[in-house]
Amino acid sequence: MVDVKVYRIPMSAPDDMSSLKELIDSGQINPTEIVAVLGKTEGNGCVNDFTRGFATSAFRSFLARILGQTEQQVEEKIAFVMSGGTEGVMTPHATIFTKNEVDTNTELSREKGLTVSVGFTRNFLPEEIGTLTMVQEVERVVLGLMETAGIEEKEDVHFVQIKCPLLTSDRILEAKSRGKSVAVEDTYKSMGYSRGASALGVAVALEEVNRTAVTEESILNDWSLYSSVASTSAGVELMNCEIILMGNSKKSMSKYRIGHSVMNDAIDLNAVIEAMKNSGLEIDKLPTAEDNNRIVNILAKAEASPDGLVRNRRHTMLTDSDINHTRQARAVVNGVIASITGDPMVYVSGGAEHQGPAGGGPIAVIIKK
Amino acid sequence: MVDVKVYRIPMSAPDDMSSLKELIDSGQINPTEIVAVLGKTEGNGCVNDFTRGFATSAFRSFLARILGQTEQQVEEKIAFVMSGGTEGVMTPHATIFTKNEVDTNTELSREKGLTVSVGFTRNFLPEEIGTLTMVQEVERVVLGLMETAGIEEKEDVHFVQIKCPLLTSDRILEAKSRGKSVAVEDTYKSMGYSRGASALGVAVALEEVNRTAVTEESILNDWSLYSSVASTSAGVELMNCEIILMGNSKKSMSKYRIGHSVMNDAIDLNAVIEAMKNSGLEIDKLPTAEDNNRIVNILAKAEASPDGLVRNRRHTMLTDSDINHTRQARAVVNGVIASITGDPMVYVSGGAEHQGPAGGGPIAVIIKK
């Protein structure tokens, strides 16, 4: 049996370790049990967002010191997934996952509990980013993670968070110097390709889409192909994918549980409430303060609908050349969720290519049982 | 007796007159009855947002041609108030108000109906923008507008939309050349001063704040002073204030009605529903599709809370040097409203200085009775 715990901590800057330190100092978190750190950092969430790398570096170095290990040892054990962009009222924060084996002679718990598993793909070459090669490598790792998480049914997987790489001018140049061409030459757009291919890897692994339907051409093109639980986020600070898989398992005696739904568009209030219900909350139209108190965090994806319409009304996110559309979409979806839960400190990541239907995205809720 | 009608039309660009033309061609709108055009245009909503001027110029020139009048004649009769910034899912659109005298021998209508009145302050000098002089001149015009709108009780005023001027480098230089100093030298910040002083003019007129409490020093400083119905929006295209006052009156036989509430912060879902109720809708927790169908438009103000907190959580809007905070606040508030009404084409204007409490803002709902 495993026990999995989840902690949400505010951050006053990308390198603010004070809340984590407090939780460790007070004995609430045993640092040796940390398996994943999922952060929202206050950069632009786009190509040149170095707050992700800064936060990763700060967490890694802090934990190495605490654990008396090298940074490399820490890195091999803990997934650091930082998603940039806290537009609107979103509060920069991190979610810390701990996991420990519990030697118990009690039978399997009746009720499934939260489980989590982390893994890493190999490093990708620039020319592999956003391609079928990426899809397949992500699929391979996701299948392994289901097993190590103790999840038997694919329906028990509720959120697969992936941090994936992007292309920079340097990387494109390097690929070209070897005679290779990349999926897309625009660095901002490369984030979308990387997110999309990673999400399709999840979709194939969980049999949400037919493996044969996913071709090189369908990536960032055929929006009917998507995962309802993938959440992928690109960053300049890595060349492989870091994957955090979350679900419920009978092998977990965690006091937490996760559920999910899919937002059909950025203002899909019903899906937010549906995800709360699926996590185990019983809600009549709107949650009560008591319901909201049981929520540990909400994890959602946001994007500007690619056809330029929401509920058949025109939006201008795709033609705004001053603010990238992912930045605007995050502000909207975070606002919608926060208006229901009364708490702006929830995780919303931008760019939902092949994650939920076009213009929408997966949303998961983690609650205290 | 007057009859007042309201029309909401989408715009595909700041100079798109096609929907208005259709309504006039089909006889639904009598162009001689138009008294105000309240638009949301797709610029940055800040200093160098020329979409406001472009839309104003397009409406003025289009109506001059239709009415066979000069542009100046049109301008003296119709208020064109354009608010820039349609971030997130907000749809660029305009709300057209018509008003005509109805010779009726029926008694006063039992139930109050929507009434509207438009007026203009004198042109301000650059050094007057954002000062007590502005407060007093706005107060004077608002009091006159209540009378022409046929409103006797101040409680019947539900929204006072003001378009006010801002400072540019040129204007500051001109004032300085005459030995005058301006309220603030930062052009973006001058928008806040102008909005704030205009809003305090409304607050004083409607006795929401004590006249003596409003001093030069309290402008953009003492946030306890505010109007619950003022909505002010600054633009580079004018040097006076254009004012549209809306309320309910027994002297109006309009089939529309208006109500309002005050959002305490950007995610105040309850206030949105409260405003709906105050307009006359009967709602149990969340509106039904039928309720939403009766809504003609929602008019709201948005701002980043000046203390950097929402529900005691940190937001980063005030420290984001890439996207001005008004742009982010609009995306959030529009998203919250749209998630409830199911329609992103509602009016949200940014920068709510002295309009509602700090971080919040007035919200009005116009419905079909």
Added chain:
Amino acid sequence: MVDVKVYRIPMSAPDDMSSLKELIDSGQINPTEIVAVLGKTEGNGCVNDFTRGFATSAFRSFLARILGQTEQQVEEKIAFVMSGGTEGVMTPHATIFTKNEVDTNTELSREKGLTVSVGFTRNFLPEEIGTLTMVQEVERVVLGLMETAGIEEKEDVHFVQIKCPLLTSDRILEAKSRGKSVAVEDTYKSMGYSRGASALGVAVALEEVNRTAVTEESILNDWSLYSSVASTSAGVELMNCEIILMGNSKKSMSKYRIGHSVMNDAIDLNAVIEAMKNSGLEIDKLPTAEDNNRIVNILAKAEASPDGLVRNRRHTMLTDSDINHTRQARAVVNGVIASITGDPMVYVSGGAEHQGPAGGGPIAVIIKK
């Protein structure tokens, strides 16, 4: 014989007609002789830059009133080419070209003088923007313009300014609804495709590149194909190309002359001086104040070198997700030119795809003889 004159006027806003009015009122410009208006307006120069449309609308309407013609009549006769983006120290302004037939019994002038000719392609469908169809249609019009400009040798063409269309979400949707696919779905990127295809049309017309070398695949791909005199600028406000061709001709008795050179990168100071020399100025290393006084305007293109390098040093324009690279490139090239001429009011337009070598662009200088 023709006489061609050139006037450069500052603009305090996109709709500021005061300087033009002054020149007309004072008799310096005969409005019936105006053939082209080439403006730099203070928008973002990208997809949602409506300052271009606003300025065009203002000039058209102003001249219609002055000339006693309809706006359509004006539009058919005068080319209004507005380029957005005045980053850095660039001053918003317009260059006005007049042309009139002169009945002279003098022989052909010994020295060639400035000549100008304007024309229009047909409207393009969204799916044609940025394709070979566009290349060919531009080529056709350019060849006609050489003739009407009285230019016999292709070497006498020194600048071909083109305003070309771009894709918006609406236009992409419309094409898709007819089962057509567009050159690129990213609206910002569509500007590059449109600029690139238009420039190749010039290159083919002037035999700068081999017609057979230009294929659908080479557009925005094979940077060895370029024109040294094309300057193309995309805008949302039109669906065809407006073309202003400039050169020197023996059939012109103009007191102005034009010359050009090609900047190899954004900091190519030598090319700026070379262009000045080619226009007729005699310069020793740096121009004198007297030299600079003879300059009427400088017209140049700017772009971020696509390989991410300038003089083998890394630049970050292509990875900056907050400011589009065209905006930064304009600031640099305008700064470089202004530092030499001592005047920031010169025309620099962004996005030089197939206009000069990768990372560079054409530069033309118009001087008083």
Added chain:
Amino acid sequence: MVDVKVYRIPMSAPDDMSSLKELIDSGQINPTEIVAVLGKTEGNGCVNDFTRGFATSAFRSFLARILGQTEQQVEEKIAFVMSGGTEGVMTPHATIFTKNEVDTNTELSREKGLTVSVGFTRNFLPEEIGTLTMVQEVERVVLGLMETAGIEEKEDVHFVQIKCPLLTSDRILEAKSRGKSVAVEDTYKSMGYSRGASALGVAVALEEVNRTAVTEESILNDWSLYSSVASTSAGVELMNCEIILMGNSKKSMSKYRIGHSVMNDAIDLNAVIEAMKNSGLEIDKLPTAEDNNRIVNILAKAEASPDGLVRNRRHTMLTDSDINHTRQARAVVNGVIASITGDPMVYVSGGAEHQGPAGGGPIAVIIKK
């Protein structure tokens, strides 16, 4: 006697230590001799630019490991001054200064050589930032640094680089909670106040302005007060000032030398060349490739002229609400310098309040003798 050396290294990211590592590994730099690191990092250079903190953290941690010291020990000995913003063609890079005592029985060197000295003010409270208290504390440290640098004449000081703090929402709130008011509540504007007060500290220390002329009111107001050698840069990552003072001294046997001039505006090409001459290069109008090869780095300040004019032409930097003016000014000044030296990897920092005349800024050139 001291020996001072200067190295300029490109950085591929804020935490790229590879070039420094190479110089250390190859024995060119003795890490124990490093006294200052002056970096240009690729953030927005404004309030939420965390690339400065990221780079500082990376350098500190890298050098701590190399030197076998704690990060705190490193921090007390080496000044890390990171300036954000590499707009236009500016290349992210760092300049490394080393200094070592040389026991020599030779007489004082005939020719002065480069000397450098680093120091730190105490931490400031939020309410002290941008005030006279800051001016005075900076003055005190600068005077001490002159002495430790072995500089006797104030004319021998050529560049005083200061990294100073800024206000964030948090810090303003904290001051208010103690009943204190801050110099300015706008976080972006606080950078200007901090830069301005720090620069005036230098000006007073070097007797460039009269001590009595500097009052609380003159900060960011009286532009006639300025230093010709101060270069100040605000950042979120510190609460004190880090100061690097550079000049020439007879007590230095450095093979490098520094000179400076003052740019009167952003396009002051003559001042760039003047600074080169003052550093010791003999130049006829424009430098030769050989001259440029002797340049180690150029350090300059840039700003948008506060009156909105350059050479009496309007610029739009102060009314552009999408791109902060410091970002645009940096692109221009770097472009101007790079066009002369042929190298975009020079240091240009934005916001030159009280550093050079309004709209201009100091410029220093370090050359190999």
